Amino acid sequence: MSELETVRGLARGALAALEASRQRIDDLNVYPVPDGDTGTNLTLTARGVMEALEASTATDRQALAREVTRAALMSARGNSGVILSQIVRGAADVLAEEIDIPKAFRGASDEAYAAVRKPVEGTMLTVIRELAEAAEAAPRLEPADLLALLVERGEESVARTPEQLDVLREAGVVDAGGAGLVELVRGLAAALAGEEPSAPAEIATPPVEAAHQELSRYRYCTVFVVEGDGLDADALEAELERIGDSLLVVGDPSALKVHVHTDDPGAALSLGTRAGTIDGVEIADMHRQTEEREERLLAALPGGASRSAVVAVVAGDGNRLLFEDLGAERIVEGGQTMNPSTADLLAAVDATGADEVVLLPNNSNVVMSAEQAARVAGKPVQVVPTTSIPAGLAALVAFHNERSAEENAAAMREAVAGVVTGEIAIASRDAAADGVPIREGEFLALLDGRAVAGGASFDDVARELLELLLAEPRDVLTLLRGEDAPPLNGLLDELAERRPELELDVHDGGQPHYPLLLSAE
Numbered sequence: 001m002s003e004l005e006t007v008r009g010l011a012r013g014a015l016a017a018l019e020a021s022r023q024r025i026d027d028l029n030v031y032p033v034p035d036g037d038t039g040t041n042l043t044l045t046a047r048g049v050m051e052a053l054e055a056s057t058a059t060d061r062q063a064l065a066r067e068v069t070r071a072a073l074m075s076a077r078g079n080s081g082v083i084l085s086q087i088v089r090g091a092a093d094v095l096a097e098e099i100d101i102p103k104a105f106r107g108a109s110d111e112a113y114a115a116v117r118k119p120v121e122g123t124m125l126t127v128i129r130e131l132a133e134a135a136e137a138a139p140r141l142e143p144a145d146l147l148a149l150l151v152e153r154g155e156e157s158v159a160r161t162p163e164q165l166d167v168l169r170e171a172g173v174v175d176a177g178g179a180g181l182v183e184l185v186r187g188l189a190a191a192l193a194g195e196e197p198s199a200p201a202e203i204a205t206p207p208v209e210a211a212h213q214e215l216s217r218y219r220y221c222t223v224f225v226v227e228g229d230g231l232d233a234d235a236l237e238a239e240l241e242r243i244g245d246s247l248l249v250v251g252d253p254s255a256l257k258v259h260v261h262t263d264d265p266g267a268a269l270s271l272g273t274r275a276g277t278i279d280g281v282e283i284a285d286m287h288r289q290t291e292e293r294e295e296r297l298l299a300a301l302p303g304g305a306s307r308s309a310v311v312a313v314v315a316g317d318g319n320r321l322l323f324e325d326l327g328a329e330r331i332v333e334g335g336q337t338m339n340p341s342t343a344d345l346l347a348a349v350d351a352t353g354a355d356e357v358v359l360l361p362n363n364s365n366v367v368m369s370a371e372q373a374a375r376v377a378g379k380p381v382q383v384v385p386t387t388s389i390p391a392g393l394a395a396l397v398a399f400h401n402e403r404s405a406e407e408n409a410a411a412m413r414e415a416v417a418g419v420v421t422g423e424i425a426i427a428s429r430d431a432a433a434d435g436v437p438i439r440e441g442e443f444l445a446l447l448d449g450r451a452v453a454g455g456a457s458f459d460d461v462a463r464e465l466l467e468l469l470l471a472e473p474r475d476v477l478t479l480l481r482g483e484d485a486p487p488l489n490g491l492l493d494e495l496a497e498r499r500p501e502l503e504l505d506v507h508d509g510g511q512p513h514y515p516l517l518l519s520a521e
Contacts, residue, residue: 003061007064017184025183040077041080045080045081051071053071061096062096069093076259083115084124087181124180127181131154134154147189158182217261218263222259223260228276229254231275236249265504266500308358308403309330311357314392315389316483319507371383388519426513427439427442475502477505478519
């Protein structure tokens with residue numbers, strides 16, 4: 001087996017283990033802020049590495065290490081994901097030269113600590129350091145056996161984190177980032193042994209106190225990449241320090257990953273554009289995330305079982321995670337070219353643990369199948385006829401699992417009525433849609449399903465769509481980047497300057513055929 005295939009197998013194992021524990025790790029997340037997304041961020045970071053490896057043609061270990069390091073940096077999400085990218089960097093630098101697992105863990109630990117200006121013990125930093133110490137102290141073992149031993153030592157390290165960090169002890173949880181790191185190592189150990197990852201360590205559901213943590217001082221978790229020549233990480237970090245906290249600036253002189261909690265994402269992006277070209281922008285409302293996490297934890301308490309659940313049709317890995325984080329119990333894959341059948345929808349409805357279900361088709365081509373599924377289902381099913389993914393997200397925000405499906409459907413329809421949605425698609429053939437001429441391969445903008453602009457320039461088409469989308473006063477603009485979406489940094493800078501009062505919520509949705517999906521409310 002080639003080294004590329006070996007590394008792909010390791011990455012698959014790590015990703016599988018993280019995905020299996022993602023929700024559990026999200027629920028543990030109270031530090032540095034209780035926004036409940038650590039498992040999601042680690043999973044997205046690992047998925048970015050996996051996708052880069054699937055596309056790789058590297059033929060030597062050094063090239064492979066460079067690709068893995070860059071993929072981890074570019075795909076890093078949130079505080080935990082950025083630290084993980086540096087753990088990957090430190091390990092890859094060692095493994096590019098020699099296969100020495102203890103040295104790789106030491107390199108990972110050193111790089112992670114160097115990335116954080118004020119390291120805090122009782123976090124994933126502690127766990128990676130103690131893993132390095134355990135690897136160095138272990139007897140000579142086969143790699144799979146050594147990693148299996150490190151999983152045990154990692155579990156012990158995670159169990160000690162509440163003794164080292166007061167906020168964990170007060171909330172009654174272990175550190176989420178450390179727990180996620182151990183799951184990643186568990187996946188690596190299983191892949192080396194040619195097995196499925198073992199069951200994660202038993203960690204109790206966080207107590208209700210964990211659902212009531214103090215909100216972050218700042219509102220927006222802002223992450224982006226700066227690319228250029230001779231980038232100065234220290235200088236950019238010093239400027240960003242004035243507008244936020246939880247700051248990480250990591251990478252090299254050609255590419256830096258920035259993570260900052262701030263009340264002014266536009267100012268952070270402007271500092272980035274002064275240094276170079278920005279891309280991969282992710283802006284998340286941590287206060288909203290904290291509220292959603294609180295609802296999720298409260299629902300898990302005795303007596304908090306779901307009366308109703310949501311089944312949603314979703315395209316794109318990033319969008320799938322967004323729907324799951326907002327409470328969708330079952331996701332059915334679907335999009336413009338792959339619509340689920342009535343049988344697919346029925347299977348998802350039956351798989352929910354709730355007595356009643358709300359179905360979100362999120363596509364005009366799926367509404368009829370959803371209504372047919374509702375008619376023949378063995379439990380009450382309400383269809384909220386959402387025709388786009390942004391509309392489905394807006395509807396899901398109004399969902400509460402303790403209400404009946406009928407009550408939820410009414411609230412969700414009302415939420416959708418207050419949202420205007422937009423899409424930018426790539427034309428598959430020459431046409432004239434709603435009077436807008438379009439050539440194959442050009443960009444076509446749709447406002448609530450109606451063609452309103454078209455042309456070869458993504459930025460020009462997007463500007464026209466945004467003008468219409470924001471013609472009436474709006475408070476929140478959500479943007480979902482699709483596969484191979486053009487950079488948004490110019491448009492985001494313009495928006496931040498022209499509409500400083502507008503709250504921007506930017507995510508990598510990963511949907512095919514639509515470079516950008518938008519909603520304004």
